[in-house]
Amino acid sequence: MANTMSNGATREIFMSEALREAIDEEMQRDPTVFLVGEEIGVWGGSYAVSAGLLEKYGPDRIVDTPIAEAAIAGLGIGAALTGSRPIAEFMYSDFMGIAMDQIVNQAAKNRYMFGGKARLPLTYRAPFGAGTGNAAQHTQSLEAWFVHVPGLKVITASTPYDAKGLLKSAIREDNVVVSFEHKALYAMRGHVPEEEYLVPIGVADVKREGTDVSVITYARQVHYALEAAEQLAAEGISVEVVDVRSLYPLDTDAILRSVRKTHRAVVLYEAVRFGGFGAEIASQIQELAFDDLDAPVLRVGAAHAPVPFSEPLEQGSFPDAEKVAAAIRESLQGVR
Amino acid sequence: MAARRRAVARASSKTGKASKARAKATKSRARPTATVNTTLKSMDDGQVRWIYQTMRRIRRFEETAEEAFKAAKMRGALHFYIGEEATATGACAALEDGDFITSTHRGHGHCIAKGARMDKMMAELFGRTTGYSGGKGGSMHIADLELGNLGANGIVGAGIPIATGAALGSKLRQDGQVTISFFGDGAGPTGAFHEGVNVAATMKLPVIFLCENNQYGMATHNEFANAAPISARGPAYSIPSPKIDGNDVFEVYETVKEAADRARNGEGPTLIESLTYRHKGHTVLDQKNYRTKEEIAEWVARDPIERFRTAVSSAKRMTAKEFDAIDADIEREIENAVSFAEASPWPTLDAIERDVYAE
Ligand SMILES: Cc1ncc(C[n+]2csc(CCOP(=O)(O)OP(=O)(O)O)c2C)c(N)n1
Ligand SMILES: [Mg+2]
Numbered sequence: 211m212a213n214t215m216s217n218g219a220t221r222e223i224f225m226s227e228a229l230r231e232a233i234d235e236e237m238q239r240d241p242t243v244f245l246v247g248e249e250i251g252v253w254g255g256s257y258a259v260s261a262g263l264l265e266k267y268g269p270d271r272i273v274d275t276p277i278a279e280a281a282i283a284g285l286g287i288g289a290a291l292t293g294s295r296p297i298a299e300f301m302y303s304d305f306m307g308i309a310m311d312q313i314v315n316q317a318a319k320n321r322y323m324f325g326g327k328a329r330l331p332l333t334y335r336a337p338f339g340a341g342t343g344n345a346a347q348h349t350q351s352l353e354a355w356f357v358h359v360p361g362l363k364v365i366t367a368s369t370p371y372d373a374k375g376l377l378k379s380a381i382r383e384d385n386v387v388v389s390f391e392h393k394a395l396y397a398m399r400g401h402v403p404e405e406e407y408l409v410p411i412g413v414a415d416v417k418r419e420g421t422d423v424s425v426i427t428y429a430r431q432v433h434y435a436l437e438a439a440e441q442l443a444a445e446g447i448s449v450e451v452v453d454v455r456s457l458y459p460l461d462t463d464a465i466l467r468s469v470r471k472t473h474r475a476v477v478l479y480e481a482v483r484f485g486g487f488g489a490e491i492a493s494q495i496q497e498l499a500f501d502d503l504d505a506p507v508l509r510v511g512a513a514h515a516p517v518p519f520s521e522p523l524e525q526g527s528f529p530d531a532e533k534v535a536a537a538i539r540e541s542l543q544g545v546r
Numbered sequence: 547m548a549a550r551r552r553a554v555a556r557a558s559s560k561t562g563k564a565s566k567a568r569a570k571a572t573k574s575r576a577r578p579t580a581t582v583n584t585t586l587k588s589m590d591d592g593q594v595r596w597i598y599q600t601m602r603r604i605r606r607f608e609e610t611a612e613e614a615f616k617a618a619k620m621r622g623a624l625h626f627y628i629g630e631e632a633t634a635t636g637a638c639a640a641l642e643d644g645d646f647i648t649s650t651h652r653g654h655g656h657c658i659a660k661g662a663r664m665d666k667m668m669a670e671l672f673g674r675t676t677g678y679s680g681g682k683g684g685s686m687h688i689a690d691l692e693l694g695n696l697g698a699n700g701i702v703g704a705g706i707p708i709a710t711g712a713a714l715g716s717k718l719r720q721d722g723q724v725t726i727s728f729f730g731d732g733a734g735p736t737g738a739f740h741e742g743v744n745v746a747a748t749m750k751l752p753v754i755f756l757c758e759n760n761q762y763g764m765a766t767h768n769e770f771a772n773a774a775p776i777s778a779r780g781p782a783y784s785i786p787s788p789k790i791d792g793n794d795v796f797e798v799y800e801t802v803k804e805a806a807d808r809a810r811n812g813e814g815p816t817l818i819e820s821l822t823y824r825h826k827g828h829t830v831l832d833q834k835n836y837r838t839k840e841e842i843a844e845w846v847a848r849d850p851i852e853r854f855r856t857a858v859s860s861a862k863r864m865t866a867k868e869f870d871a872i873d874a875d876i877e878r879e880i881e882n883a884v885s886f887a888e889a890s891p892w893p894t895l896d897a898i899e900r901d902v903y904a905e
Contacts (some may be wrong), residue, residue, distance in 0.1 A: 249765060278735045308737070344622055345683055518681070518682045520684070520893050
């Protein structure tokens with residue numbers, strides 16, 4: 211994680227705090243930035259990301275809305291088109307279903323349909339991911355829906371450092387960026403520099419170097435990959451973990467660099483395996499690095515089912531370190 | 547500038563300063579209880595007993611679930627209905643067998659009032675195979691399709707168009723059934739509300755939209771969320787939209803009965819705003835103080851179960867002994883529910899991909 215070590219002083223903060231700092235700094239820097247969403251003010255955000263910001267910026271810039279996801283998405287578009295730089299928060303990414311027309315048919319396409327004349331400096335933020343016991347309508351990983359829509363950029367961070375730097379870049383973008391925040395990571399701590407920095411959108415980060423197998427992944431699954439890498443190191447297997455950080459644009463070069471080194475790839479994601487974003491990564495690898503591969507590219511993803519409530523079912527439904535380790539071993543066995 | 551002042555005023559009123567004044571205002575808006583005795587008189591002993599039993603079952607089920615949650619025996623989100631029991635109970639008392647309901651994230655009360663088994667509900671909260679959904683849904687997704695409960699729902703407002711659809715089905719099948727859609731004041735702002743209610747009104751469908759206005763959706767006050775009261779919306783859809791005291795089980799019963807009769811007569815939907823209050827936080831974990839202690843105390847003092855008990859006692863319809871006997875039965879039922887849940891097996895991994903599609 212070379213770039214998490216800045217020259218200056220760092221402190222350990224939660225990802226929720228890192229995100230808050232990103233929003234806070236960008237709001238200070240640019241008076242046209244504002245945050246809009248449900249329970250972001252008095253409540254402080256359902257994952258406390260915006261705690262304290264209402265007191266600091268007041269209700270004109272920390273805009274609490276009623277339960278109205280289509281309106282939240284549309285408010286972001288209208289305000290962006292007319293000169294503001296909104297950050298629109300969905301309480302859970304599952305609720306973006308209600309806002310899909312605004313996001314997909316409006317936000318993503320306005321610029322193109324208007325012949326490149328519209329500017330949409332707009333960031334959508336949404337918690338995603340399973341493991342919380344909140345059942346099928348509060349736990350999904352729907353990133354593939356959005357990656358599939360030209361006009362949207364999609365990012366997701368695995369560390370507080372990346373979360374802050376990526377969100378700041380997203381807010382400064384003159385494009386629509388969808389930022390997915392994994393619920394299990396809000397309470398994760400990590401080093402974040404005191405001084406200002408950005409993490410560019412579209413650049414992957416090698417979170418662990420290795421030589422035998424590349425695990426290409428993002429968000430919470432980065433940590434499972436690192437855990438598996440640690441376990442396998444004891445067995446003499448050297449695993450490289452590539453955190454793509456940005457799903458669109460995708461840093462294909464970084465992925466290929468890693469695969470050309472290890473000759474084996476496991477693509478790991480928490481969404482439903484079938485039709486998930488990992489399929490895109492896997493096909494990029496086989497199209498562009500077929501001759502470098504010593505084994506089929508494997509995908510590890512969630513079961514073909516909504517996320518179940520009961521703990522053993524939920525935990526069993528999505529990937530973890532054990533499942534990744536198994537896939538890495540399988541990859542090392544070569545051709546199936 | 548004026549707009550800004552309004553926004554600031556609204557934001558500060560959300561922090562609870564104004565909530566005391568609001569509680570007073572809502573109190574004086576509540577209807578006098580003159581209708582109570584005539585409704586009680588019209589009920590037979592079985593109905594009276596059922597109402598008490600149902601409200602107590604809801605209360606005890608949730609108090610017990612809260613203990614289990616705090617003892618780390620269950621996880622996930624639990625939204626308690628405590629304080630709102632009269633609305634589900636009065637409404638379901640006015641339904642016929644075979645009628646339908648759609649429910650919400652705060653669904654235990656609707657579920658019990660529609661006749662669900664507490665042991666299967668408890669087992670679902672515990673995530674066990676014997677639960678209503680075999681542990682796949684949890685608290686927010688209990689359905690009992692045989693009883694006409696089309697499901698609790700994790701998406702605010704989502705039950706409203708589904709209820710409209712159930713009512714359309716009833717109309718097409720001419721089965722004479724009605725559907726109640728329970729939803730919170732927080733669903734008032736959703737697009738699903740408008741689409742679902744408008745379609746039902748244009749098609750004159752046999753559906754009752756029952757807004758449980760417990761005055762808050764999370765920390766957001768109902769008056770902040772909805773530009774006009776839910777009860778003011780009826781004229782926009784050319785349907786009646788009475789506002790009632792949701793802690794008065796008799797008034798709820800009478801109003802829903804009238805709406806159900808209308809629906810069965812082909813006169814179309816009714817929108818009801820039932821004013822009530824949740825005694826507990828938004829979820830079992832919510833300890834935020836967006837409501838004043840005074841406001842909470844004031845509403846706890848208007849406890850729907852106590853009010854019912856007082857009315858029934860003073861009309862000499864039930865004795866203290868009879869109430870106690872019901873309570874004792876419920877305690878046994880609850881104990882059984884918990885031991886049933888705890889003794890039930892956990893689901894196994896082969897269940898994960900089962901039930902996704904019909905075979
Ligand atoms: C579409 C949607 N948006 C947001 C949420 C998150 N959420 C769950 S309950 C709730 C408040 C609902 O308030 P209300 O409808 O008044 O019901 P109450 O909780 O008061 O019973 C919110 C915002 C959700 N579940 N669904
Ligand atoms: Mg409410």
